[in-house]
Amino acid sequence: MNIVTYPNDILTTRCQEFNFNFQPFDPYQVSQEMIHFCNDNKLVSLSANQIGHPYRMFVLLGSETFACFNPRVMMADGEEVLLDESCPSYPGVSVKIKRPTEVRLRFQTPSGGIDTKRFHGLSAKMVLHEMDHLEGIPFYNRANRYHRELALNKRNKLLKHSIKERKEHDRIIATGFSGVII
Ligand SMILES: [Zn+2]
Numbered sequence: 001m002n003i004v005t006y007p008n009d010i011l012t013t014r015c016q017e018f019n020f021n022f023q024p025f026d027p028y029q030v031s032q033e034m035i036h037f038c039n040d041n042k043l044v045s046l047s048a049n050q051i052g053h054p055y056r057m058f059v060l061l062g063s064e065t066f067a068c069f070n071p072r073v074m075m076a077d078g079e080e081v082l083l084d085e086s087c088p089s090y091p092g093v094s095v096k097i098k099r100p101t102e103v104r105l106r107f108q109t110p111s112g113g114i115d116t117k118r119f120h121g122l123s124a125k126m127v128l129h130e131m132d133h134l135e136g137i138p139f140y141n142r143a144n145r146y147h148r149e150l151a152l153n154k155r156n157k158l159l160k161h162s163i164k165e166r167k168e169h170d171r172i173i174a175t176g177f178s179g180v181i182i
Contacts, residue, residue, distance in 0.1 A: 001037050001051050003088045006138065010049050011089055015134045018055045018069045020112040025053060027110040031067035034059045043088065045126045045182050047133035050089050058130040062123055068107035073131060074116070078102030078124070084179025085129060087139055092158040094179065095143045095151035099125045122180060129182045139182075 004010055018024070030053065034046050038061050047058035059067045078101040086094040103124040106116045119127050132139050140148050 001033060003041075004050055004052055005088070006090045010052065010054055011133070011136065012138065013049075013054065013136045015047075015049050015054050015056045015136070018057050018108070020069075020108070024055055027057075027067070027069060027112075030057075031059060031110050034067070035061065035065055041088070043181065045130050047130045049133060049136075056134045058133065060123065060126060060130070062126075067110055068105065068130075069110065069112075071105050071107035071127075071131065071134070073103060073128070074106050075104040076100040076102070076124075076128065078120075081121075081125070083122075083125060085125075085139055086179060086181045087129070088181065089133075090138060090140065090155075092155040093140055093151050095140045096147045096179075097139065097142045098144075099128050099142070101125070103127050125180065126182050 006012075018027070020027075030048070034048070034051065037051070038044065038046050038059060044062065045058060045060045048055050056071065057067065057069045058071070059065070080098045081101055082096050082098045084094055085097050101121050101124050103119045104116065105119065105127055106114065109115050129139055132142065140151055143151065
């Protein structure tokens with residue numbers, strides 16, 4: 001399993017509903033594979049289009065680990081908190097983003113059953129970051145103009161030196177990055 005990285009149309013195209021009657025992939029198997037991949041690569045969440053499946057599905061890891069199919073945000077509220085985000089599909093970009101800290105999500109489980117969960121703080125932020133993936137929205141588009149331009153200028157400089165870019169991404173992860181890689 002490999003992570004799709006920007007630029008790639010699958011990252012910037014709205015994902016399709018996962019049809020449980022005509023399953024494009026085995027929902028249990030792919031959920032487990034994605035969870036293992038996250039564990040192996042120290043990721044806390046991952047959406048299906050990041051591994052090449054253009055369907056509305058992501059996995060979340062934490063105190064509880066599970067897969068969400070066809071998720072819908074029923075409520076996003078609470079104090080908005082500014083926090084650095086970084087994403088393996090957009091190497092070299094680390095940017096401050098303000099997001100709500102309370103989210104209620106309705107989704108289908110791998111069996112197709114319907115579930116609803118509430119998320120607080122960091123996990124709410126993870127859910128909203130993954131929802132952006134499913135909409136085909138690069139996460140840094142959520143940042144204000146100042147923070148976005150700062151981050152993209154830095155990324156563009158790194159792209160001119162692609163080897164350095166990888167090193168820079170590793171450096172961000174290894175040192176001083178107090179945000180979340182999602
Ligand atoms: Zn991401």
